[in-house]
Amino acid sequence: MSGPAATGETADIPSVESVEGTGVPVRGNDVDTDQIIPARFMKVVTFDGLGEFAFFDRRFTDDNEPKDHPFNEARFQDATVMVVNANFGCGSSREHAPQALVRWGIDAIVGESFAEIFAGNCLALGVPTVTADADTIAALQDWVDANPDGEIAVDVAGETVTYGDTAVEVSVEEAQRQALVEGIWDTTALMRSNRDAIAETARSLPYVDDRDAGSGRVDD
Amino acid sequence: MSERTLYDRVWDAHRVRTLPNGQDQLFVGLHLIHEVTSPQAFGMLRERDIEVARPDLTHATVDHIVPTDDRSRPYDSEAAEAMMAELESNVREAGIELDDPTTGDQGIVHVIGPEQGRTQPGMTVVCGDSHTSTHGAFGALAFGIGTSQIRDVLATQTVAMEKKAVRRIEVTGDLGEGVTAKDVVLSIIRRLGTDGGVGYVYEYAGDAIEALGMPGRMSVCNMSIEGGARAGYVNPDETTYEWLRATDAFADDPERFAELKPYWESIRSDPDAEYDDVVTIDGSAIEPMVTWGTTPGQSVGITEPIPAPADLPTDEQDVARRAQAHMGVEPGETMQGYDVDVAFLGSCTNARLPDLRAAAGVVAGHEVDESVRAMVVPGSQRVKAAAEAEGLDETFREAGFQWRGAGCSMCLGMNDDQLEGDEACASSSNRNFVGRQGSKDGRTVLMSPEMVAAAAVTGEVTDVRELPTVEVEAR
Numbered sequence: 245m246s247g248p249a250a251t252g253e254t255a256d257i258p259s260v261e262s263v264e265g266t267g268v269p270v271r272g273n274d275v276d277t278d279q280i281i282p283a284r285f286m287k288v289v290t291f292d293g294l295g296e297f298a299f300f301d302r303r304f305t306d307d308n309e310p311k312d313h314p315f316n317e318a319r320f321q322d323a324t325v326m327v328v329n330a331n332f333g334c335g336s337s338r339e340h341a342p343q344a345l346v347r348w349g350i351d352a353i354v355g356e357s358f359a360e361i362f363a364g365n366c367l368a369l370g371v372p373t374v375t376a377d378a379d380t381i382a383a384l385q386d387w388v389d390a391n392p393d394g395e396i397a398v399d400v401a402g403e404t405v406t407y408g409d410t411a412v413e414v415s416v417e418e419a420q421r422q423a424l425v426e427g428i429w430d431t432t433a434l435m436r437s438n439r440d441a442i443a444e445t446a447r448s449l450p451y452v453d454d455r456d457a458g459s460g461r462v463d464d
Numbered sequence: 465m466s467e468r469t470l471y472d473r474v475w476d477a478h479r480v481r482t483l484p485n486g487q488d489q490l491f492v493g494l495h496l497i498h499e500v501t502s503p504q505a506f507g508m509l510r511e512r513d514i515e516v517a518r519p520d521l522t523h524a525t526v527d528h529i530v531p532t533d534d535r536s537r538p539y540d541s542e543a544a545e546a547m548m549a550e551l552e553s554n555v556r557e558a559g560i561e562l563d564d565p566t567t568g569d570q571g572i573v574h575v576i577g578p579e580q581g582r583t584q585p586g587m588t589v590v591c592g593d594s595h596t597s598t599h600g601a602f603g604a605l606a607f608g609i610g611t612s613q614i615r616d617v618l619a620t621q622t623v624a625m626e627k628k629a630v631r632r633i634e635v636t637g638d639l640g641e642g643v644t645a646k647d648v649v650l651s652i653i654r655r656l657g658t659d660g661g662v663g664y665v666y667e668y669a670g671d672a673i674e675a676l677g678m679p680g681r682m683s684v685c686n687m688s689i690e691g692g693a694r695a696g697y698v699n700p701d702e703t704t705y706e707w708l709r710a711t712d713a714f715a716d717d718p719e720r721f722a723e724l725k726p727y728w729e730s731i732r733s734d735p736d737a738e739y740d741d742v743v744t745i746d747g748s749a750i751e752p753m754v755t756w757g758t759t760p761g762q763s764v765g766i767t768e769p770i771p772a773p774a775d776l777p778t779d780e781q782d783v784a785r786r787a788q789a790h791m792g793v794e795p796g797e798t799m800q801g802y803d804v805d806v807a808f809l810g811s812c813t814n815a816r817l818p819d820l821r822a823a824a825g826v827v828a829g830h831e832v833d834e835s836v837r838a839m840v841v842p843g844s845q846r847v848k849a850a851a852e853a854e855g856l857d858e859t860f861r862e863a864g865f866q867w868r869g870a871g872c873s874m875c876l877g878m879n880d881d882q883l884e885g886d887e888a889c890a891s892s893s894n895r896n897f898v899g900r901q902g903s904k905d906g907r908t909v910l911m912s913p914e915m916v917a918a919a920a921v922t923g924e925v926t927d928v929r930e931l932p933t934v935e936v937e938a939r
């Protein structure tokens with residue numbers, strides 16, 4: 245699964261009001277983008293295969309022996325909701341980090357806090373990054389550990405997370421909430437919906453050749 | 465309307481609309497792509513089954529990973545070959561023109577756009593590369609963009625952006641002998657800081673800027689990004705038009721030139737334009753500049769002492785201490801006499817024909833010091849051919865320089881051209897960050913091409929004004 249970003253091409257951007265699925269806990273503060281996707285995997289030509297390299301150096305030894313990591317555990321393989329701690333995604337601005345997570349299967353992240361650029365990159369993929377206090381997160385991580393098949397519902401619009409019999413309040417940064425709920429998080433789709441206006445602007449520019457796009461003819 | 469800047473005018477002319485998130489959606493007149501940052505964007509389009517909107521306004525080259533010696537395919541490096549093959553298949557599928565090394569038109573993306581006349585005044589130019597600011601030399605608004613934005617541009621030929629403030633930087637007076645555009649921009653960055661431009665676009669003006677040819681203006685705009693600015697530009701004038709007239713775009717089409725010129729004239733900043741900030745720099749006081757540290761802002765004039773960290777603003781002291789330890793330089797001394805192991809003459813800042821000519825002028829009659837590995841990497845295949853037609857290659861070769869194929873090369877060490885160990889490099893490129901040239905212990909000293917040439921022949925950082933110069937005759 246490649247997450248909501250793979251939704252078919254129309255001018256409609258899917259609104260992400262909520263995400264439901266099973267969870268995976270990834271514990272620890274300051275998990276940086278180098279841990280999420282080591283730089284050596286960035287010498288690639290598409291994001292497509294990045295899923296298997298998510299947390300690679302955390303998951304495998306130098307000799308490629310698997311280490312203890314929730315992403316290696318069979319019981320979490322279908323998880324879509326990742327539960328993390330503080331300052332998740334700090335470090336570089338590489339879009340490869342959320343791309344790797346999304347390609348592994350993650351559709352939403354719940355945590356104590358997120359690095360700003362990382363959260364922005366997640367939003368560009370339609371992945372909510374919702375926050376709650378440390379105790380709430382710890383309780384959720386423990387529950388996920390005990391209930392790997394248990395459903396979690398991340399309600400972006402209503403700012404709650406429901407699991408088992410428990411519902412907790414969470415925060416979604418207002419601009420992110422609005423973008424996800426109103427379906428304006430995907431700039432490509434958003435801008436494509438203005439195609440007539442784009443054509444009009446192009447026509448108004450004296451240097452742009454006024455002809456149909458897509459011919460591939462290069463005029464110089 | 466009056467009191468408007470070129471930035472205001474070109475922005476408004478390209479604004480499609482304001483998006484719900486507050487950003488403006490801008491039409492893109494020229495989208496340049498290269499092998500490193502575009503493949504993921506093409507991948508995202510495929511995933512959504514979207515076609516490239518305007519292949520006719522998109523142009524590709526290969527520069528970052530391309531070898532500068534043996535260019536036979538497949539490339540020796542598997543990663544390089546894979547990236548090249550991916551670019552080729554992407555552009556083939558989309559119908560985008562690619563200047564690969566077999567065309568004779570290949571080169572660094574910021575060299576080939578202007579050289580072919582693709583970059584024109586009043587355009588918006590984007591590329592997934594921070595030094596896209598180079599194209600501002602033509603009075604274009606030129607921005608480096610990220611992967612998602614490349615995807616957006618491929619899909620829509622538009623980009624979402626916020627408008628910035630404009631700072632006018634006036635460089636007055638005449639530049640002294642041996643002082644170049646590179647020295648101007650290094651002085652600007654030293655004065656305003658590497659983050660001084662955050663939130664701004666720079667408009668470069670004043671007698672010293674106007675007196676520069678297009679290559680010099682490109683060197684200045686190129687490093688806007690090292691000064692933290694989102695972009696940099698120079699208003700178009702006769703110098704700009706003269707360059708354009710000779711390019712592929714207009715050489716055989718004077719009518720098109722006449723048709724577009726009124727637009728180019730119309731987007732110039734008004735004489736009474738309002739700026740958010742104005743900075744004046746005395747161009748006649750600028751010396752040949754060299755960096756002593758590990759950011760482009762850590763520079764001094766060649767006869768000036770390296771500053772003591774304690775004399776710098778508090779928040780710069782630690783960085784300066786670490787930089788001086790890395791570089792092995794002492795405050796109070798000048799950079800003259802600093803031993804150099806490598807001389808790199810190349811990059812999108814300084815690898816155009818006049819740069820090579822000026823450096824060859826310094827080199828002629830001398831030999832590269834035996835302790836120095838010296839290389840010239842022309843900015844494009846056309847620059848290389850033109851230089852060879854003038855015999856510059858012979859001047860360099862006879863002196864002991866390697867004469868290589870066009871590409872980014874040791875500017876960032878993504879191909880085999882890299883520093884080894886703690887080698888010190890006199891470099892005409894734009895970034896002296898630790899590790900930038902391929903070795904984490906490598907040491908980079910940024911300077912003009914002439915100064916690189918001087919360092920190559922003496923084996924140490926040298927004031928080019930004190931080295932005898934021989935006129936190189938055109939053949």
Ligand code: SF4
Binds near residue numbers: 813
């Ligand atoms: S020459 Fe250097 S700065 Fe210019 S595009 Fe290539 S790597 Fe970037």
